[in-house]
Amino acid sequence: MQVFTCPFCGPRDETEFHFAAEAGKERPQPAEETSDADWADYLYFNDAPRGPAREVWVHVTCGEFFLMTRDTVTRAVSEVAPLPGRGE
Amino acid sequence: MKRYSALSLATEGLRGHRGWTPAWRKARPNDGYDAIVVGGGGHGLATAYYLAKNHGICRVALLEKGWIGGGNTGRNTTAVRSNYFYPESVALYDLALRLYEDLSRDLNFNVMLSQRGMLIAAHTPMQMEICARIANAMQLNGVDGELMGAEEAVKRAPLLNQDPQARFKCMGGVWQQRAGVARHDAVAWGYARAASDMGVDIIENCTVTDLLVEGGRITGVETDMGTIRADRVGLAAAGATPGLAAMGDVRLPIHNYALQAFVSEPVKPMLDIVLLYLGTGTYVSQSDKGELVIGGGLDRVPTHGQRGNLPAQETVLSGLLEMFPAFAQLKLLRQWAGVVDVVPDSSPVIGPAGPEGLFLNCGWGTGGFKAIPAGGWLLAHLLATGAHHEISRPFDLDRFARGRLIDEAAGAGIAH
Numbered sequence: 079m080q081v082f083t084c085p086f087c088g089p090r091d092e093t094e095f096h097f098a099a100e101a102g103k104e105r106p107q108p109a110e111e112t113s114d115a116d117w118a119d120y121l122y123f124n125d126a127p128r129g130p131a132r133e134v135w136v137h138v139t140c141g142e143f144f145l146m147t148r149d150t151v152t153r154a155v156s157e158v159a160p161l162p163g164r165g166e
Numbered sequence: 167m168k169r170y171s172a173l174s175l176a177t178e179g180l181r182g183h184r185g186w187t188p189a190w191r192k193a194r195p196n197d198g199y200d201a202i203v204v205g206g207g208g209h210g211l212a213t214a215y216y217l218a219k220n221h222g223i224c225r226v227a228l229l230e231k232g233w234i235g236g237g238n239t240g241r242n243t244t245a246v247r248s249n250y251f252y253p254e255s256v257a258l259y260d261l262a263l264r265l266y267e268d269l270s271r272d273l274n275f276n277v278m279l280s281q282r283g284m285l286i287a288a289h290t291p292m293q294m295e296i297c298a299r300i301a302n303a304m305q306l307n308g309v310d311g312e313l314m315g316a317e318e319a320v321k322r323a324p325l326l327n328q329d330p331q332a333r334f335k336c337m338g339g340v341w342q343q344r345a346g347v348a349r350h351d352a353v354a355w356g357y358a359r360a361a362s363d364m365g366v367d368i369i370e371n372c373t374v375t376d377l378l379v380e381g382g383r384i385t386g387v388e389t390d391m392g393t394i395r396a397d398r399v400g401l402a403a404a405g406a407t408p409g410l411a412a413m414g415d416v417r418l419p420i421h422n423y424a425l426q427a428f429v430s431e432p433v434k435p436m437l438d439i440v441l442l443y444l445g446t447g448t449y450v451s452q453s454d455k456g457e458l459v460i461g462g463g464l465d466r467v468p469t470h471g472q473r474g475n476l477p478a479q480e481t482v483l484s485g486l487l488e489m490f491p492a493f494a495q496l497k498l499l500r501q502w503a504g505v506v507d508v509v510p511d512s513s514p515v516i517g518p519a520g521p522e523g524l525f526l527n528c529g530w531g532t533g534g535f536k537a538i539p540a541g542g543w544l545l546a547h548l549l550a551t552g553a554h555h556e557i558s559r560p561f562d563l564d565r566f567a568r569g570r571l572i573d574e575a576a577g578a579g580i581a582h
Contacts, residue, residue, distance in 0.1 A: 117567075123418065151469070
């Protein structure tokens with residue numbers, strides 16, 4: 079069992095967390111001017127980096143989304159932070 | 167190549183088995199090839215074999231960063247089946263199953279295919295309706311599939327939990343007789359031996375460090391053994407494919423997860439089918455050695471590390487014990503994980519991508535082993551002709567922008 083740290087609740091079991099998306103994706107706007115390819119890229123395509131990764135996770139029990147920086151090979155977490163604008 | 171047969175075995179037995187030669191050549195790379203296949207798992211090896219056999223393209227380099235069959239090909243639970251929902255998927259997976267049925271003869275290598283039948287078991291009326299839907303779809307798609315009640319299902323797996331109070335009491339399910347298991351290592355070794363015999367260079371411990379692109383065309387790969395030139399490159403590297411594709415500025419709709427498997431200590435025969443339980447997501451079969459081979463859903467933390475974590479183990483094994491309380495007495499012998507490349511619609515990605523001459527065969531997620539002959543057949547077709555085979559066309563990367571997903575997670579109840 080790995081322990082992740084929610085920026086709001088502190089350290090909790092990994093089963094309380096869910097991976098949401100890779101961080102840094104920007105929703106293409108406005109929708110009517112967005113090509114199918116750009117929309118598909120936003121919706122489905124990833125970098126799936128090997129090694130350091132910045133990701134958005136959700137702590138399911140408190141419902142907060144947050145940023146997690148971790149290594150996808152060793153699984154070591156180096157940093158957790160609230161999403162921009164959600165900090166204390 | 168020395169043909170394997172009962173006669174050659176007997177002859178060698180009398181000579182003290184001193185006449186066997188290595189099954190495939192350990193090659194060093196040349197400067198140039200007609201085609202390069204990156205990834206020495208089942209899919210890559212099958213690609214190299216069918217390039218030579220179906221298309222007469224024998225100047226092929228197969229590059230593997232470790233040893234062949236050491237990734238997911240050596241880490242799966244060896245089930246083969248074609249009980250899918252959509253016509254596109256059934257065409258794909260049944261091509262694989264049909265090729266598996268003749269593979270031992272074709273390769274002159276016993277892949278130990280055992281079509282012992284597979285039951286997808288249900289424990290609620292709603293799941294029975296899903297099973298009926300899958301059975302109907304299979305029959306409409308021309309594949310053997312039948313709906314089965316509880317009595318018939320329990321006859322095939324008598325140790326199933328029959329307690330009236332059982333949480334997951336079996337109500338029946340959908341049966342495919344042609345499904346079964348095959349020896350995973352033998353599939354890799356058989357393809358390697360046959361491909362090597364036709365001139366394919368199998369190069370192990372060779373890591374691709376860059377894709378060479380000139381004027382929008384692929385011209386070869388850079389490796390830790392030097393530059394290797396070819397104007398056609400196929401990637402069949404499962405969880406390593408996103409990193410390789412990124413070298414050609416190609417992004418993929420893939421997340422990598424660890425998928426675990428387990429074997430128990432060997433015991434006497436007690437389960438002679440492959441069983442997948444919809445309610446628990448756990449699947450199990452018994453190997454020829456007597457070990458129970460157990461699998462289940464993905465670890466939920468995306469990773470490139472080939473090891474699993476405890477929560478998924480608990481889910482899989484508690485599911486197993488719900489199905490078969492008697493198995494609680496068994497000891498686990500081994501546990502391991504492979505890195506699988508999971509696509510949003512749980513269907514593979516086969517087709518061209520990025521620079522001209524680059525082709526993909528990836529995104530098989532948790533189900534790549536059963537599809538090895540088809541994946542190889544179709545990637546070889548792409549590499550040889552530059553165009554899709556009619557069976558691979560629906561699985562092109564363009565389906566995401568076109569919105570033509572083939573959602574087998576919803577269709578056939580895949581556990582991810």
